[in-house]
Amino acid sequence: xxxxxxxxxxxxxxxxxxxxxxxxxxxxxxxxxxxxxxxxxxxxxxxxxxxxxxxxxxxxxxxxxxxxxxxxxxxxxxxxxxxxxxxxxxxxxxxxxxxxxxxxxxxxxxxxxxxxxxxxxxxxxxxxxxxxxxxxxxxxxxxxxxxxxxxxxxxxxxxxxxxxxxxxxxxxxxxxxxxxxxxxxxxxxxxxxxxxxxxxxxxxxxxxxxxxxxxxxxxxxxxxxxxxxxxxxxxxxxxxxxxxxxxxxxxxxxxxxxxxxxxxxxxxxxxxxxxxxxxxxxxxxxxxxxxxxxxxxxxxxxxxxxxxxxxxxxxxxxxxxxxxxxxxxxxxxxxxxxxxxxxxxxxxxxxxxxxxxxxxxxxxxxxxxxxxxxxxxxxxxxxxxxxxxxxxxxxxxxxxxxxxxxxxxxxxxxxxxxxxxxxxxxxxxxxxxxxxxxxxxxxxxxxxxxxxxxxxxxxxxxxxxxxxxxxxxxxxxxxxxxxxxxxxxxxxxxxxxxxxxxxxxxxxxxxxxxxxx
Numbered sequence: 288x289x290x291x292x293x294x295x296x297x298x299x300x301x302x303x304x305x306x307x308x309x310x311x312x313x314x315x316x317x318x319x320x321x322x323x324x325x326x327x328x329x330x331x332x333x334x335x336x337x338x339x340x341x342x343x344x345x346x347x348x349x350x351x352x353x354x355x356x357x358x359x360x361x362x363x364x365x366x367x368x369x370x371x372x373x374x375x376x377x378x379x380x381x382x383x384x385x386x387x388x389x390x391x392x393x394x395x396x397x398x399x400x401x402x403x404x405x406x407x408x409x410x411x412x413x414x415x416x417x418x419x420x421x422x423x424x425x426x427x428x429x430x431x432x433x434x435x436x437x438x439x440x441x442x443x444x445x446x447x448x449x450x451x452x453x454x455x456x457x458x459x460x461x462x463x464x465x466x467x468x469x470x471x472x473x474x475x476x477x478x479x480x481x482x483x484x485x486x487x488x489x490x491x492x493x494x495x496x497x498x499x500x501x502x503x504x505x506x507x508x509x510x511x512x513x514x515x516x517x518x519x520x521x522x523x524x525x526x527x528x529x530x531x532x533x534x535x536x537x538x539x540x541x542x543x544x545x546x547x548x549x550x551x552x553x554x555x556x557x558x559x560x561x562x563x564x565x566x567x568x569x570x571x572x573x574x575x576x577x578x579x580x581x582x583x584x585x586x587x588x589x590x591x592x593x594x595x596x597x598x599x600x601x602x603x604x605x606x607x608x609x610x611x612x613x614x615x616x617x618x619x620x621x622x623x624x625x626x627x628x629x630x631x632x633x634x635x636x637x638x639x640x641x642x643x644x645x646x647x648x649x650x651x652x653x654x655x656x657x658x659x660x661x662x663x664x665x666x667x668x669x670x671x672x673x674x675x676x677x678x679x680x681x682x683x684x685x686x687x688x689x690x691x692x693x694x695x696x697x698x699x700x701x702x703x704x705x706x707x708x709x710x711x712x713x714x715x716x717x718x719x720x721x722x723x724x725x726x727x728x729x730x731x732x733x734x735x736x737x738x739x740x741x742x743x744x745x746x747x748x749x750x751x752x753x754x755x756x757x758x759x760x761x762x763x764x765x766x767x768x769x770x771x772x773x774x775x776x777x778x779x780x781x782x783x784x785x786x787x788x789x790x791x792x793x794x795x796x797x798x799x800x801x802x803x804x
Contacts, residue, residue, distance in 0.1 A: 299505035306498040313494060317487045324480065327402065331394035332473050335387055335409060339466045342383040342416075346462060349376040350455050353427070377424055384420065388413040405472060412465045419461055423454040522550060526557065602631045653696030653776050657800050660691040660732050661725055667704040668723065671712075679718030680711075680738075686725050691732050692800040695777055703770040703781075707736050707793055710766065713759060714740030714791065730799050737784070737792035748783055 391410040398406055430451045605627055612620075668684060675682055711721050719739035726733050743751060743758075750756045752771050757764035767781075774781040779797040 296509050299508050303498070303502045303505045306494075306501045310491065310494040310498050314491055317491075321484075323397065323399070324476070327394060327398055328473070328476060331390065331398065331406075332469060332476065334390050335394075336466065336469045336473065338383055338387040338390065339462060339469060342380060342387070343459070343462045343466060345376060345379050345383060346455075346459055349380070350459070352376075353451065353455070373428075380420055381417070384413050384417045388417070409465065409469070412461065412468075416458065416461045416465065419454075419458045423451070423458050426451050426454045519547060519550060522554070526554060598630075598634050602627055602634060653699050653773070655694040655696055655777070657692050658695050658697050658700075660693050660695070660734070660797070661686045662690070663695075663697060663700065664704065664723065664725055664734065667701055667708070671705065671708050675708075675712060675721065678712050678715065680715055681718075681720045683720060683722040685723070687727065691725060691727060693732055693797050694800045695797065696773075699773045700777070703773050703795070706766040706770045711736060711738035711740065711791075714738055719790075727799065731779075732797045732799055734795040734797070735784070735792060736795075737787070737790060739790045742787065742789055742791045743783065748785060751783060752781075 388410050391406050391413060395403060395406045395410075665684070665686065668682060672682065708721070715721070715738055721739075722735070722737045724735045726735075747756075747758060752767050753764070754768045755764040771781045774795055774797070777797055779795060781793065781795050784792040784794050
C-alpha cells in the first residue's frame with residue numbers, strides 16, 4: 288500500500304518523536320533507579336553501617352571498662368564501674384541493635400528484589416547480636432554479683448571474668464562480621480554504581496546520537512519530498528509570464544508528483560490552446576482580409592468589367608475593320624493587326640484577373656458529393672500531361688490501389704489541383720520532376736505535390752498565402768489564397784512543407800467520406 292506524502296512525513300517525524308521519547312524514557316527510568324539506589328544507600332546501608340560502628344564503639348567501651356575490673360584492687364572503684372556497666376551500656380547497646388533491626392526492615396519496604404536476601408540476613412544478624420548480647424549481659428550480672436560479695440576469692444572472680452570475656456568476644460565478633468558484610472556490600476554497590484553510570488552514559492549518548500541522526504534523516508526526507516514544490520512554484524511563475532513550454536518532469540507517485548504531471552498536462556493544454564487561438568486568430572484575420580479584399584475586388588471588378596467588355600468588343604470590331612481596310616504596304620497592315628491583337632490579349636488578361644477577383648470575393652459554398660480522389664487526381668494529371676510534357680516536366684504519380692472516397696466539390700477541387708500544377712510547372716522553367724502522391728493517414732486523405740524547382744525563399748514562405756503576394760512576374764497573388772480558401776471550406780488544410788532543402792512541396796489534407804452503412 289502506497290502512503291501519501293503527508294502520511295510519510297508524519298511517519299518520519301513520528302519516528303523522530305518516538306526515538307527522542309525513548310531517550311527521555313530511558314533517562315527518566317535510569318534517574319528513577321538512581322534515586323532508588325541513592326535512597327537505599329543514604330537511608331539504608333549508610334545508616335546501618337553507622338549504627339553498627341556506633342554499636343561496636345559502645346561494645347568496645349564496655350569491654351574496656353569491664354577489663355579494668357580484673358586489675359582494680361579498690362572495691363569502691365569496682366562498684367562504680369559495675370554500676371556504670373549496669374546503667375549505661377545495656378540500654379545503649381539495646382537501642383543501637385533495635386535501631387539497626389528497624390532500619391533493615393524499613394529499607395526492605397522499598398529495596399529491590401536483589402537486596403531483599405541481604406537485608407533479611409542483616410536483620411537476622413541484628414537479632415542474633417541482640418540474643419548474644421542478652422546472654423553476655425546475663426553472664427555479666429553473675430560476674431558483677433560475684434565481684435560484689437566480700438568473701439569471693441580471686442580465683443572465682445577471675446574465672447567468672449574469663450567466661451564473661453569469652454561472651455564479650457562472641458558479641459564483638461558478631462558485630463565485626465556484620466560490619467564487614469555491610470562494608471563489602473557498600474563497596475560492591477559503589478563499583479556497580481560506577482559501572483552502571485558509565486554504561487548509562489554510553490547508552491544515553493548512543494540513543495541521543497541515534498535520535499539526532501533519525502531527526503536529520505527525517506528532515507532530509509521531508510526537504511527532499513517537498514523540494515518539487517519549488518519547481519512547481521517556478522513553473523507557475525513561468526506560466527504566468529506566458530511560457531507554456533514549461534515541463535516539470537517530477538517523477539514519483541505522491542501527491543506532488545501527481546500534481547506536477549497534471550501541471551505538465553495543463554501546460555501542454557494551454558500551449559495547444561494558445562496555438563489554436565493563434566491559428567484561429569490568424570485564420571480570422573485572414574478571413575477578414577479576404578472579406579475586405581473581396582468586397583474591394585468585387586467593387587473594382589464590377590467597375591472595370593463593363594468597360595473591359597466594351598473595349599474588347601470595340602477592339603474586335605476594329606480588328607475586322609483593319610483587316611478589311613487598305614494600307615500602303617503589307618507591313619503597315621500587319622503592324623496594325625498586331626497592335627489591335629495585343630490590345631485584345633491584354634483585355635482578355637484583365638478580364639481573367641477580374642474573374643479571379645470575383646471568384647475570391649464570391650466563392651460559392653462547395654456543393655459536395657462523394658468522389659474518388661484518386662480518380663479525380665488522375666483525371667487532372669491526364670488533362671495537364673501535354674502541358675507538362677511541353678515544359679519538359681517528368682511526372683511521378685503514386686496512388687493507392689483502392690479508391691479514396693471524399694465528399695468534395697469536384698470543380699472547386701479540380702481548380703485547386705490545376706493551380707498547384709501550374710505553379711510547379713512555372714517554377715521548373717528548365718524542366719524537372721513533379722512527384723504527386725495520394726495516401727490515407729488517420730482517416731484523412733493526404734495529397735502531396737513536390738517539384739524540383741528552385742523552391743521558395745525562407746523569407747517569403749510565411750507570406751505565400753497572403754492575397755496579392757507573388758514572386759512571379761505577371762502573377763496576381765490570388766492562386767494560393769483561393770486554393771487554401773477552397774480546401775478549408777472542405778474541412779481540410781493546405782500547407783507548404785518547409786522541411787525540403789530543395790524544391791517546394793504543397794500538402795493537402797481532406798477528411799474522408801463517412802463509410803456507407
